[in-house]
Amino acid sequence: MLLGSSGNSAGIGQGRGPGAATTPEERVRDRLKSVSGKKTLVTGAASGIGRATALAAARLGAELVLTDIDAAGLAGTVESIERAGGKVLAERTLDITDYDAVTAFAEDVHDRHGSLDVVMNIAGVSAWGTVEHLEHRHWRQMVDVNLMGPIHVIENFVPPMTRAGRGGALVNVSSAAGLLALPWHAAYSASKFGLRGVSEVLRFDLARHGITVHLVVPGAVNTHLVQTVEIAGVDREDPRVQRWVRRFQERAAPPEHVADLILRGIERNRFMIHTSFEVRFGYWVSRKFALPYEFAMRKANDRFYYGLGDGRRR
Ligand SMILES: NC(=O)c1ccc[n+]([C@@H]2O[C@H](COP(=O)([O-])OP(=O)(O)OC[C@H]3O[C@@H](n4cnc5c(N)ncnc54)[C@H](O)[C@@H]3O)[C@@H](O)[C@H]2O)c1
Known part of the structure; x- marks a missing residue:
């Protein structure tokens, strides 16, 4: 098993029976290396990263919710997964802000399929936007x-996993804006830094149950x-915004x-999963070099302000 310095201390259980008396150390040793055969929940599965992750997990043999x-x-x-021979155990259209809808879905899933192994938010x-415009x-x-x-999903799906005692994995998708002070991201960062805080704590709280957090x-x-x-x-049709979107x-x-x-x-078994060098590097600089980080953030903020905002230079 590969365990880096950024690794978790426990992992997906190896299919032991409910309540199996294993130590966290044993669970580290036993952790699975794939979602293959694992009951895996993916939220946001209709589009983008959620859809791509559901399809990729299905190709590895995950059973999807x-x-x-x-x-x-x-x-x-669902159609793409099933056409390719993958398995969808359950699907539901719902708004994750609706706690009761998430609870009802979780009850149905648990009644029919038992507790899950992998939960992906x-x-x-x-x-x-700037604080004047938000x-x-x-x-x-x-x-x-x-x-x-994500909290509604964690509340409803993770406790049955801890009770089942098979270990598992919890994946939370935050953002670069959950690590860095990106310009105009105050509202988005409120949510993404929050999700990072939840994840950092659960990483240690759930380790004793053999559940890794990512x-x-x-x-x-x-x-x-x-x-x-x-x-x-900001008007999305503004050519400057369109140019910015193209560059992005x-x-x-x-x-x-x-x-x-x-x-x-x-x-x-990585706790923090980076998807770009820029963010990995930026986060490293923010932790090691406070002044250059502050300088870079001021520059980035000026670029937004003069490029898109009220202070634009014509
Ligand atoms: N695209 C990026 O550049 C980027 C960068 C950093 C982080 N992220 C994060 O990645 C995750 C996935 O985003 P994406 O880029 O694939 O975008 P996307 O728009 O393609 O997918 C997001 C999915 O979430 C669903 N969704 C939105 N509100 C919902 C709700 N209330 N209840 C249930 N489902 C809801 C949407 O219908 C959509 O299918 C998000 O959490 C996003 O913040 C994206």
Whole structure:
């Protein structure tokens, strides 16, 4: 087994019976190297990283439990998986901000299939803006979808995993904006730093149950989110914004690449799963070199302010 310095201290159980009396050390030794044959929940499965991860996990032999708010997109993912010979145990269109809907889904899944092995919180939305332009609904939506959504999933799906005693994995997709002070990301970062905090604590709380926790911190990924990100106070049709979106897309990783990194991160027991060199490097600089980090963030902020914002230079 590969265990790096950023590795977790426990992992996906090796199919032991419920309540098997194993120590955390034994679970480290026994951890699985693949999601193969594992009951795996993916939120946000209709599109982008969630869809790509569901398809990749299905190819590895995972048995999938899928959900998204987008019914048509979710049906498309289910069809693609089944056409390729993969297995979908359950699917449900729901809004992860709705605690009761998540609870009802979890009860159905547990009644029919028992506790899960892998839970992946991937669904999310994005809105940026300066504090003058962000409206209350933006702040509320970021926290409701990106932070409370994963919490609803964790509350409903993780305790049955700890009781089952088979170990498992919890994957939370945060963002570069969960590590760094990116310009205009205050509302989005409120949710993504929050999810990072939840993950850092659960990493240690869940280790005794043999459940590994993985925090995914993507940089730019070429998904639907790039088109749907709301930039408060900025006209998306503005040619400067369109130019910025094109530049972002040119540097963005394909979601399939990110999906492979997530699955490899579980396999190699990485706590933090990076998907781009820039973010890994930026985070390293932020921790080791406070002044250069501050300088770079001020520069980045000026670029936004003068490029897109009220202080634009014509
Ligand atoms: N694309 C990027 O550049 C990027 C960068 C960093 C982090 N992320 C994160 O990656 C994750 C996946 O995003 P993506 O880029 O694949 O975007 P995407 O828009 O392609 O996929 C997000 C999915 O989440 C679903 N969703 C949104 N709100 C929901 C809700 N209330 N309930 C249930 N499902 C809901 C959407 O319907 C969609 O299918 C998000 O958490 C996002 O914040 C993306």
